[in-house]
Amino acid sequence: MYAVRSGPVLVKIANMMFKQKFSVTRMPGFSVVAMICFFALYMPLAPLVIYSFNEGNNIALWEGFSLRWYGSAWENELVQGAAIRSLIIASFASVFATIFATMAALGTTRTKPYRGQMTIYAMINQPLMVPEIVTAVALLILFALIKQATNYHGFAYLIIAHTAFCIPFAYLPIKARLEGMDNTLEIAAADLYARPFKTFRRITLPLLLPGIFAGAMLAFVISLDDVVITEFVKSAGQDTLPTYMLGQLRRAITPEINAISTVLLGVSVLLVTLIFFMSRKRGN
Amino acid sequence: MSEKNAAVLIDKAEKVFGKDSDRVVALNGVSLTILENEFFTLLGPSGCGKTTLLRLIAGFEQPTSGRIHLHGKDISYLPPYERPVNTVFQNYALFPHMTVAQNVSFGLEMLEKPRAEIDKTVNEMLKLVQMEALRDRRTDQISGGQQQRVALARALAPHPKVLLLDEPLSALDYKLRKEMQIELKRLQNETGITFVFVTHDQEEALTMSDRVGVMNNGNILQIGAPHEIYDHPSERFVADFIGDTNFLTAKITSRSDELLTIKLSSGIEISVSAGNEVVGKDAVTLAIRPEQTTISNSVESTELQGVLRNIVYIGTDTHYHVGIDDESLFTVRVQNIHGRQQNFEIGQNVGINIDSNMVQVLKD
Numbered sequence A: 001m002y003a004v005r006s007g008p009v010l011v012k013i014a015n016m017m018f019k020q021k022f023s024v025t026r027m028p029g030f031s032v033v034a035m036i037c038f039f040a041l042y043m044p045l046a047p048l049v050i051y052s053f054n055e056g057n058n059i060a061l062w063e064g065f066s067l068r069w070y071g072s073a074w075e076n077e078l079v080q081g082a083a084i085r086s087l088i089i090a091s092f093a094s095v096f097a098t099i100f101a102t103m104a105a106l107g108t109t110r111t112k113p114y115r116g117q118m119t120i121y122a123m124i125n126q127p128l129m130v131p132e133i134v135t136a137v138a139l140l141i142l143f144a145l146i147k148q149a150t151n152y153h154g155f156a157y158l159i160i161a162h163t164a165f166c167i168p169f170a171y172l173p174i175k176a177r178l179e180g181m182d183n184t185l186e187i188a189a190a191d192l193y194a195r196p197f198k199t200f201r202r203i204t205l206p207l208l209l210p211g212i213f214a215g216a217m218l219a220f221v222i223s224l225d226d227v228v229i230t231e232f233v234k235s236a237g238q239d240t241l242p243t244y245m246l247g248q249l250r251r252a253i254t255p256e257i258n259a260i261s262t263v264l265l266g267v268s269v270l271l272v273t274l275i276f277f278m279s280r281k282r283g284n
Numbered sequence B: 001m002s003e004k005n006a007a008v009l010i011d012k013a014e015k016v017f018g019k020d021s022d023r024v025v026a027l028n029g030v031s032l033t034i035l036e037n038e039f040f041t042l043l044g045p046s047g048c049g050k051t052t053l054l055r056l057i058a059g060f061e062q063p064t065s066g067r068i069h070l071h072g073k074d075i076s077y078l079p080p081y082e083r084p085v086n087t088v089f090q091n092y093a094l095f096p097h098m099t100v101a102q103n104v105s106f107g108l109e110m111l112e113k114p115r116a117e118i119d120k121t122v123n124e125m126l127k128l129v130q131m132e133a134l135r136d137r138r139t140d141q142i143s144g145g146q147q148q149r150v151a152l153a154r155a156l157a158p159h160p161k162v163l164l165l166d167e168p169l170s171a172l173d174y175k176l177r178k179e180m181q182i183e184l185k186r187l188q189n190e191t192g193i194t195f196v197f198v199t200h201d202q203e204e205a206l207t208m209s210d211r212v213g214v215m216n217n218g219n220i221l222q223i224g225a226p227h228e229i230y231d232h233p234s235e236r237f238v239a240d241f242i243g244d245t246n247f248l249t250a251k252i253t254s255r256s257d258e259l260l261t262i263k264l265s266s267g268i269e270i271s272v273s274a275g276n277e278v279v280g281k282d283a284v285t286l287a288i289r290p291e292q293t294t295i296s297n298s299v300e301s302t303e304l305q306g307v308l309r310n311i312v313y314i315g316t317d318t319h320y321h322v323g324i325d326d327e328s329l330f331t332v333r334v335q336n337i338h339g340r341q342q343n344f345e346i347g348q349n350v351g352i353n354i355d356s357n358m359v360q361v362l363k364d
């Protein structure tokens, strides 16, 4: 459920970075509310991170500092397999989703207004509105049919499913970037004898790159910590890190789970920070 | 038609935006000929259709009806990248991910000129606008005036048949604007390229142009050399928009082929040349520039008489506002030349002398 909750927040951050800065920060009481929010958001993470360094076997009883559980997670073949699977799926899904999202963003912002544009916009963002569990069940049924017909049980289903729900996350920052981009630059290029494709390659695409990177990273993060859809779509032996962790919860929990969570958290924070700094550097 | 010298020929161009209740007629059947090597200025208030006309020439918009010819060739529906016309945009529209030199070379690269020629032309252009030293700067690392020069160099580099400039100086401060006006004029002379310049600043239009087209509400009202437009405005809007003007209503008492005899409200009759057609009208509006009149203490043998209401000192000149009837004030402008100032008191009776050669009879 992490994806569902954090996704829109990430999108908001991305939108804010590419569009105008607003100044509620100067409204009275803002800092107090902000402090409370930050506290509520990050407080629960503290025990998780702290106990990942626990020496003992218990996730609630401190027995001293050690990196033991990081080592054990690192050597656990199930964790290794799940981590590699997660990375492969997230890489493919974010690349594909970003390609589709870029085309969609160009199609919805760089054309003359046309009938049905709102419908298309709504359709692109559909995965944000349909409950994830519904999508998951729908995909389960659809893929079951296909699996029966083709007898193919491989990885591709997961990549396709992840690509699909990552598209809106990749789409929004790219669209925000395009909308913030002055289209007189494209007109100026046409004025200087650039045909439409040249204009796209020399002007639109380079200026869009920060948005595309941000979209891709967002998609990567979203794919990386998806549970619900993955759980429904995966075949036997196709655990990703989050579904592996979910499986572990049914057994005795050790701080190994804390260690894996902490690493996942670290990667997510790192990527989002990267998005932030990149857009600060390249954005005007 | 003999369009031997025409660089741009616009034939009844009409441009309508939107439909039904959103319908805006931006250009209302404009016809215009811009000559080769000319510095032509489109002058008019904001929203009168100047940018739209420029965009039609550049190819960013297509006319709803009418035709546009460039050196005799119909270009009405060619895309911008096939027109040998370049634009200097109001906000410059420099490519932010390229250096100054890369911006300037862009058009030449798109035309697929050989590398050696591109480099040579880019160097020439940067030299022409005095930006050689900053050639490797990013465009957000240079000042507004420098961006302006880069935009000019970029648009001139492909050596277009016509250069379009849409209020390029409006973002600059006063002093820089004055410098750039001279600079633009120099560039036009040196390159021999036809310039079509858009502004809402009448002073800018008068100082820079070979000819000016005055626009309002999607129409071109008058075309002529700056002094023609200023001295002989054809209608009230032109006279009002350019410089300060006094308007008087008067009656035509007799007319010959070249001269009109006109009776002013004071009862005095003056003879003026019959420049504009005022056929079949007896009541006419006259336009008289404040600097073409003088004020005197004596009310004898002056064309107008009135009561001095106000004196405004503005450095080089002094403006005298004279009430000539119950409603209107007539402005007399007198240059402040040492030793020649006269003393007037507010409330006294004064006379106004008018040079009848400088009285303009308006069409409406």
Ligand SMILES: Nc1ncnc2c1ncn2[C@@H]1O[C@H](COP(=O)(O)OP(=O)(O)O)[C@@H](O)[C@H]1O
Binding pocket: B017, B018, B024, B025, B026, B044, B045, B046, B047, B048, B049, B050, B051, B052, B053
């Ligand atoms: N793309 C457009 N869509 C609708 N109306 C437009 C568009 N472009 C210009 N107009 C309208 O056409 C008129 C002329 O505009 P413009 O040519 O920009 O005037 P100017 O450059 O003289 O200020 C204005 O009323 C403007 O609102």
Ligand SMILES: [Mg+2]
Binding pocket: B047, B050, B051, B052
């Ligand atoms: Mg304009």
